[in-house]
Amino acid sequence: MPARALPATATEGEGEPPGAPTLPAIATVVVLGALLSILDTTVVNVAIDALARELDAPLATIQWVATGYLLALATTIPLSGWAADRFGSRRLFLAAVALFSAGSALCGAAWSAESLIAFRVVQGLGGGLILPAGITLIGQTAGPRRMARTMSAIGVPMLIAPMLGPLLGGGLLDAVSWRWIFLVNVPAGVVVLLLAARLLPRDPAPAPRQRLDWAGLALLSPGLAALVYGLARVGSGRDAPGANAGALTDHATALLPLLAGALLLAAFARHALRRDGALLDLRLLRERSVAAAAVALLLLGGAFLGALFLLPLLFQLARGESAFATGLLLLPQGAAAALTLALTGRLADRIGAGRVVLAGLLPFVLGLAALTRITATTPDLALAAALLLFGAGMGATMMPAMTAAYRTLERARVARATALLTIVQRLGSSLGVALAAVALGDGRAAADFASAFRWPLLLALAAVVPAIVLACHRPEGSVVKQA
Structure with missing residues (x-):
C-alpha cells in the first residue's frame, strides 16, 4: 500500500491521508503562536524606564511587568498536559492564543502600574499554554522519527524571539507609544487564530478523563508565586525611603514569602513523588x-x-x-x-x-x-x-x-x-x-x-x-x- 494511503497515527505520524494538515503547515502555525508568547518575555524590557515615567512608578515596581508575565507563564505550564488530554491540543492552542490576545488588549488599555501588572498576568496565563500545546500538536503529527528535526527547525526562531523583542519594543516605543507594545499582539493573535482554525488537525477522540491534581496545583502555583515575590521584595525594600528605620519589617516582607515558597515547593515535591498522575x-x-x-x-x-x-x-x-x-x-x-x-x-x-x-x-x-x-x-x-x-x-x-x-x-x-x-x-x-x-x-x-x-x-x-x-x-x- 502506498505511504500516502496509510492512516496517520498520534504516535508515529507516518504518512498523512490526502487532505490532512501537513507537518510544515502545523509547525508554521505553532511557531507563529509561540513567537507571540516568547517575544513578550523581552519586548517590554526596553520600555521599563518609559513605563516607570509614564505610570509614575519606581523601577522596583515596574520590573513586575516583566516578572509577573514570566511567573504566569511558569504557573500555567504544569496544567498543559492535563488540559491537552481533557480538552484536546487544538482546542487548548486556540484558547491559549485567544486569552493571550485578550490580555494584550487589556495591557494596552492599562491606566496604572498595578493594572498593567495584573493584565500582564492574564496575558501570561494564555502565553504559558501556547508552546506546550503546540509542541504536543507537532509530536502527534511528526512522531518520534521526525520530532528532532522539526524541533531543530522551529528552535531557531524561538531562540531569536527573545532577542528581537527589544528591537520590536524599541521601534514601537519610538514611533507611537508604549501601549502599542501590547496592542500589536491583538491583530497578530487574530491572524494566528484564523490560521490555526484552518490548518491544525482536529482533535482525536478524548482520552478517559483524568482528574486534575488539585492538591499539587494548590502547592505548586502559590509556591512559585511566593518565591519570586520574596525575591522582588528584597530589591524593592533595599533602597526605599526609611528602609533603615524599618529594616526588620523590610526583611520580614521578603524572607517570609521566600520561606513560604520554599516550603510549598518542598511539599509539592513530596506529594508528586508519592502520587500517580501528579501535576x-x-x-x-x-x-x-x-x-x-x-x-x-x-x-x-x-x-x-x-x-x-x-x-x-x-x-x-x-x-x-x-x-x-x-x-x-x-x-x-x-x-x-x-x-x-x-x-x-x-x-x-x-x-x-x-x-x-x-x-x-x-x-x-x-x-x-x-x-x-x-x-x-x-x-x-x-x-x-x-x-x-x-x-x-x-x-x-x-x-x-x-x-x-x-x-x-x-x-x-x-x-x-x-x-x-x-x-x-x-x-x-x-x-x-x-x-x-x-x-x-x-x-x-x-x-x-x-x-x-x-x-x-x-x-x-x-x-x-x-x-x-x-x-x-x-x-x-x-x-x-x-x-
Whole structure:
C-alpha cells in the first residue's frame, strides 16, 4: 500500500491521508503562536524606564511587568498536559492564543502600574499554554522519527524571539507609544487564530478523563508565586525611603514569602513523588540525564533572561541610547545565537548534545564576564564582541540541553519530560529576572550594571556542573538517535 494511503497515527505520524494538515503547515502555525508568547518575555524590557515615567512608578515596581508575565507563564505550564488530554491540543492552542490576545488588549488599555501588572498576568496565563500545546500538536503529527528535526527547525526562531523583542519594543516605543507594545499582539493573535482554525488537525477522540491534581496545583502555583515575590521584595525594600528605620519589617516582607515558597515547593515535591498522575512527574528526575538537563535549564534560563533584562537598561540608562537604537544594538547576539543553533544541531547528533552544551558554556561565560567589566567608556566594539559571545553560547546550550534529556527516555515519557523541563526553564527565567532586578535596584550607572551582571555570570558558571554530567552520560538507543 502506498505511504500516502496509510492512516496517520498520534504516535508515529507516518504518512498523512490526502487532505490532512501537513507537518510544515502545523509547525508554521505553532511557531507563529509561540513567537507571540516568547517575544513578550523581552519586548517590554526596553520600555521599563518609559513605563516607570509614564505610570509614575519606581523601577522596583515596574520590573513586575516583566516578572509577573514570566511567573504566569511558569504557573500555567504544569496544567498543559492535563488540559491537552481533557480538552484536546487544538482546542487548548486556540484558547491559549485567544486569552493571550485578550490580555494584550487589556495591557494596552492599562491606566496604572498595578493594572498593567495584573493584565500582564492574564496575558501570561494564555502565553504559558501556547508552546506546550503546540509542541504536543507537532509530536502527534511528526512522531518520534521526525520530532528532532522539526524541533531543530522551529528552535531557531524561538531562540531569536527573545532577542528581537527589544528591537520590536524599541521601534514601537519610538514611533507611537508604549501601549502599542501590547496592542500589536491583538491583530497578530487574530491572524494566528484564523490560521490555526484552518490548518491544525482536529482533535482525536478524548482520552478517559483524568482528574486534575488539585492538591499539587494548590502547592505548586502559590509556591512559585511566593518565591519570586520574596525575591522582588528584597530589591524593592533595599533602597526605599526609611528602609533603615524599618529594616526588620523590610526583611520580614521578603524572607517570609521566600520561606513560604520554599516550603510549598518542598511539599509539592513530596506529594508528586508519592502520587500517580501528579501535576508534574518528578519521578523523571530519577533519570540522570533528565535531572542534569533540568538543573542546566534552570541555571541557563536564569542567566539568559537575567542578562536580557539588564542589557536594554544598560544601553538606555547608562549609555543614553534610544529604545530603537537599543534594539539594533542587541541584534548581534540574536544573529550569533541563530547561527550557532543551526550549526550545533548536526554536531549534537555526532558527538552528543551534552558535549555541545559544555563547549557552548565557554563563549557564554566569557561574554557575561566581559559585561561584568563594563564601564561608562567601554567601546561599542568591545560591547558588540561580548554580545556575540553571549549569543553564540546561548545558541549552543539551551536547545542541546533539552535534547540531551531525552536520550534515556521511552517515547511515552517524552511529553511528560517536556512539560517538566519547560516549567523548570520558565522558573529559572523568572528567578533570573528577579535576581537581576534585585542586584540592580535603582542603579543607573555603568558600574551598577557591571555589578548586576555578576548574577547571570554566577548562574552560568554553576551550569558547568550539570553540563559535565550530560557530557559524560552517553546512553544507547535514545529518542534523538531514532530521529
